[in-house]
Amino acid sequence: MVIETYNLTKQFDGKGGFQNISLSVKEGEVFSFLGKNGAGKSTFIRTLVGILYPTSGNGLILGRPIGDVEARKKIGYLPELFQYHNWLTGYELLFNHGLLYKMKKNDIKKRIEEVLEIVGLKGHEHKKIKQYSKGMKQRIGLGCAILSDPELLFLDEPTSALDPVGRKHVRDIILKLKNQQKTIFLNTHLLSEVELISDRVAILDKGKIKKVGTINELMNSPVLLSIGNCNEKIINELKSFDPYLAKLENEIEMHVGNNELLPKIAECIIKNKGLLYMMKRKENVLEELFIKTVGEEDER
Incomplete structure (x- = not known):
């Protein structure tokens, strides 16, 4: 399993967050966390990537404990409502992210060319980010998340602020990554996105998992x-x-x-x-x- 959690809990002064989540995510699947705003979805991702410390319980990411440095090297993360430096070009942003990943400069340049093709921004890389549309900003954010060619990708509400065309662009990118056998953990409250791209879904309510299964298992239409x-x-x-x-x-x-x-x-x-x-x-x-x-x- 790529992700395993055992009664994982994160609360703030005994409130909010999520409680006693036990789940597993298999290699190569798109696993979606579905819940309303405030259900604890983002807190769960931030705990899995090591930004927050769990209150109790434990988990494994790529076979290593949550927060392990070696595991984090193989993770990509796109936060919700991220903001990048508007005065940088798309290329400069990606290059700086490569340096943060401690990649070699020649490897960064080669990988940037691949990433620009994947996210559909070839020809726009030398524009400043302040000139990008919302959809382009979201795609350059995805580019940063996949620059290191991670095995596991966390996406927190990647399409929530986009119009239907922008959502389709991001959805197509996720399906490309899935075809590359990447494992994708997706937070969303958009039901249409879940139905179109997810292998399995967990419904989160007030910090607790209420249902989990494949789309067919949950819907039984x-x-x-x-x-x-x-x-x-x-x-x-x-x-x-x-x-x-x-x-x-x-x-x-x-x-x-x-x-x-x-x-x-x-x-x-x-x-x-x-x-x-x-x-x-x-x-x-x-x-x-x-x-x-x-x-x-x-x-x-």
Whole structure:
């Protein structure tokens, strides 16, 4: 495992932060921490990267204790709402970060060329950061985080301040890094981002993990059917796929884990003289699950 925590806790005078988190993150996966503002997501990342000391519990990063210097050399970190020196160019910023990583100058120059391609800023590296758009600033921040070619990358709300185009650019970069077998720990409150790029998700509420699993495990999105001439024989046969299906007039909601069963469900309806007007997976299931899990009140 790349990340392992055991009852890890960080509180401030006995308040806030997070409590008793035990989880594991596998190599090469995108693991998303999903929670409202103030749920403890950023505090958790800052503890894992060694900026904060845990109150209790322990953990391993790349097989070494939290805060270990050798492990930190293999970590990249993009904080939330970061600010870089506006008078520097993008190239100067990346070069200075390379020096902070204690990389050799020739290696820095070579790596900068690779990073600029990855984050899509080739041709903009000699502009001053004050001339960058929000999306470009976010991408140069990602460039700093991946400059040392880390094995593990922590991203704290990397798309929260961006428009849809900017979010797509950042999302594409994350998927590129995933294809390079990088392990990515992502903090976010944007449900759409989680669904599109995550392998596994943990829902954090008031500093505690409430649910954890793959997207499919958490969502278990039901199938919605609209059927004309829906008769008792159709209902009885559909119950062989889901004994607990719900029926409201001509619409049926049922849980079907395997998509390969959908043609058989359609066949069942048609052979019994039903008219199949619609068959689709229910949308916004993750949103429903999230709100049901954490509630709607503001935690800040």
